[in-house]
Amino acid sequence: MGNKFLVFIEQRDGEIKKSSLEVIKKGSDLAASQNADIEAVTIGDVVNNLENIGGYGISKVTHIHNSELSNFSVSAYSELLISFALEINADTILFANTAMGKDLAPPLAVKLNAGVVVDCISLDFKDGKLTAARPVYAGKAIVEVESNLDKSVYTLRPNVFTIGETSDAKAEVVIKNIDTLNLANKVVSVSKAEGKLDVAEADIIVSGGRGMKAAENFGMIEELADILGAATGASRAVVDAGWRPHSEQVGQTGKTVSPNLYIAVGISGAIQHLAGMQSSKYIVAINKDKDAPIFQVADYGIAGDAFEVLPALIEELKKD
Amino acid sequence: MKIVVCVNHVPDTATKISISSDQKTIDTTGVTYVLNPYDEIAIEEALKTKEAIGGEVIALSLGNDSNKESLRKALAMGADSAVLLKGNSSLDSIVTANALATEIISQDSKLVFMGKQSVDYDSSIMGQLVASLLDYNIVSNATSFSIDGDKIIAEREIEGGKESIETSLPAIVTAQKGLNEPRYASLKGIMTAKRKTIEEKDIEISESHVVVNIMKKPEEKAAGKIVGEDASAVPELVHLLKEEAKII
Numbered sequence: 001m002g003n004k005f006l007v008f009i010e011q012r013d014g015e016i017k018k019s020s021l022e023v024i025k026k027g028s029d030l031a032a033s034q035n036a037d038i039e040a041v042t043i044g045d046v047v048n049n050l051e052n053i054g055g056y057g058i059s060k061v062t063h064i065h066n067s068e069l070s071n072f073s074v075s076a077y078s079e080l081l082i083s084f085a086l087e088i089n090a091d092t093i094l095f096a097n098t099a100m101g102k103d104l105a106p107p108l109a110v111k112l113n114a115g116v117v118v119d120c121i122s123l124d125f126k127d128g129k130l131t132a133a134r135p136v137y138a139g140k141a142i143v144e145v146e147s148n149l150d151k152s153v154y155t156l157r158p159n160v161f162t163i164g165e166t167s168d169a170k171a172e173v174v175i176k177n178i179d180t181l182n183l184a185n186k187v188v189s190v191s192k193a194e195g196k197l198d199v200a201e202a203d204i205i206v207s208g209g210r211g212m213k214a215a216e217n218f219g220m221i222e223e224l225a226d227i228l229g230a231a232t233g234a235s236r237a238v239v240d241a242g243w244r245p246h247s248e249q250v251g252q253t254g255k256t257v258s259p260n261l262y263i264a265v266g267i268s269g270a271i272q273h274l275a276g277m278q279s280s281k282y283i284v285a286i287n288k289d290k291d292a293p294i295f296q297v298a299d300y301g302i303a304g305d306a307f308e309v310l311p312a313l314i315e316e317l318k319k320d
Numbered sequence: 321m322k323i324v325v326c327v328n329h330v331p332d333t334a335t336k337i338s339i340s341s342d343q344k345t346i347d348t349t350g351v352t353y354v355l356n357p358y359d360e361i362a363i364e365e366a367l368k369t370k371e372a373i374g375g376e377v378i379a380l381s382l383g384n385d386s387n388k389e390s391l392r393k394a395l396a397m398g399a400d401s402a403v404l405l406k407g408n409s410s411l412d413s414i415v416t417a418n419a420l421a422t423e424i425i426s427q428d429s430k431l432v433f434m435g436k437q438s439v440d441y442d443s444s445i446m447g448q449l450v451a452s453l454l455d456y457n458i459v460s461n462a463t464s465f466s467i468d469g470d471k472i473i474a475e476r477e478i479e480g481g482k483e484s485i486e487t488s489l490p491a492i493v494t495a496q497k498g499l500n501e502p503r504y505a506s507l508k509g510i511m512t513a514k515r516k517t518i519e520e521k522d523i524e525i526s527e528s529h530v531v532v533n534i535m536k537k538p539e540e541k542a543a544g545k546i547v548g549e550d551a552s553a554v555p556e557l558v559h560l561l562k563e564e565a566k567i568i
Contacts, residue, residue: 071483072483074457074458075457075487078452098479099460099476099479102444102448102460103448103458103460105445106448106449106451106452107451107452109414109452110414110449110453115412115530116413116414116445116449116530118413118443118444118445119443119444131533135442135538136411136440136442136535137331137337137346137439137440137442138333139538140337140537140538141337141339141535141536141537141538142536142537142538143532143533143534143536144532144533144534144535144536145411145531145532145533146530147529148529148530149529184457184487184488185457185458185485185487186486187483187484187485188485189483190478190481190482191481191482192480192481193480193481198479198480200479201479201480204567204568245498246496246497247477249497251333252439253333253357253497254497256442260567261561261565261567261568270334271333271334271335271336272333272334278541279538282561282565282567283541283544284557284561285544290546295543295546296541296543297544299544299545300545300547300560300561301545301546301547302548302553302554302557303548304548304550304551305550308550308551309550309551309553309554311551312551312554313554313557316554316555316558317558317568
């Protein structure tokens with residue numbers, strides 16, 4: 001293991017996902033530390049700016065192309081990826097831990113008889129063995145694991161591996177046209193929550209809880225999120241109450257997130273919620289109850305009424 | 321048609337987790353176990369599908385005797401029968417996937433539901449692994465599901481949106497919140513479930529190839545700073561975010 005790395009680049013609407021850039025950078029650092037080979041592969045119709053991944057440390061990328069592949073098809077993508085990994089004899093394969101990554105890593109692991117470790121928050125060689133850490137119990141515990149098979153597949157949690165410095169080096173792009181596809185399982189359309197960032201991938205999250213008192217008061221949460229270019233999140237209580245969609249739920253039965261900044265407004269900090277967000281780099285809490293558990297994980301807190309603090313915060317940030 | 325629904329018995333999400341002395345597993349002392357919340361949604365979808373197209377629903381779990389509690393709950397909600405595969409699950413998801421796949425084949429089931437994630441190890445790839453082992457189609461993170469003959473139309477949640485999927489049987493569907501609203505077990509259901517026997521099978525557990533070196537608690541965050549108690553603290557908060565944290 002660790003002799004030939006392969007990074008899967010996820011594209012949506014022809015654009016490379018930021019989480020894939022993080023994986024490219026991490027993969028190239030790992031490969032460099034072992035003097036190992038690394039290349040990247042993407043699957044799709046048009047994929048923009050592929051050559052730019054050279055700046056993230058990978059000098060060759062294969063674009064498996066067919067116009068039918070613009071949307072995801074787990075059957076087609078996994079078959080193509082399995083043959084490609086075999087063709088180049090990849091033994092360490094990296095994905096971003098996204099809906100697509102988690103659909104592709106398992107078939108690859110099964111068909112290549114590889115170990116699979118998802119949702120890694122660290123991945124490093126220790127005594128010559130690639131060792132991964134991943135949260136379990138929604139982050140209430142962390143396990144450090146190793147695969148003892150010759151091949152392994154890892155998915156890396158978005159927003160954890162920092163990209164750092166890049167260059168303007170260009171990668172060689174090899175186009176591989178495919179004629180026949182297995183479309184037994186096919187995405188026929190994609191609907192996007194218009195203009196909204198997803199909590200799992202956002203750099204900043206503004207989250208509201210029961211302290212917001214009613215669904216209509218989330219306008220303030222959205223306004224603050226807009227100003228900061230943030231995603232909106234929610235606690236389980238307000239999702240259960242139907243005030244916010246489940247896709248926004250942060251916590252053990254929602255999403256586990258690690259943004260640079262997490263602003264919790266009117267959230268007391270139930271253990272399920274804390275588990276899902278305590279790995280955020282900075283946490284700000286605004287809550288009336290100064291004894292609320294959320295303040296135990298917050299870097300900065302205002303123990304005051306959200307309905308006074310939030311408008312003031314919005315005004316203050318608008319000054320810029 | 322035989323519909324299998326896989327259920328797991330997991331620590332309640334309100335439980336505090338501490339690490340056992342082997343430093344590889346959690347200390348289960350005083351931990352309350354419940355039916356995995358996502359599996360409840362999977363059971364509901366299996367029952368709704370049976371009500372729509374007929375067939376029977378078989379609840380399946382891998383674990384020890386305590387898993388019977390969650391299997392009982394599945395029976396109380398309306399599952400027709402339950403099978404417990406006796407053996408320890410592993411943090412190597414493929415070990416559990418192998419056991420489930422073998423039983424799904426022996427049940428000759430072409431439609432399998434399970435939660436999109438088990439809130440213990442959180443791997444969220446169990447459905448995908450079982451589907452790969454069996455060469456079944458997979459719909460993961462499903463938020464809507466319908467079946468017409470062999471044809472499946474479903475929606476699944478992805479980052480920032482949803483994908484509409486067309487596929488066909490045989491298939492594995494993993495349930496995300498929003499797929500349905502799980503029913504409560506009726507008193508009659510609970511009474512009937514008590515009388516049903518749970519079939520127990522001793523199985524051979526495959527070897528784990530992903531091994532745990534150590535399990536530990538995440539690093540505790542140092543206590544932060546209460547900047548103030550009302551809106552007058554806002555300028556100071558913004559200043560700290562800009563100058564100290566350099567985050568906005």
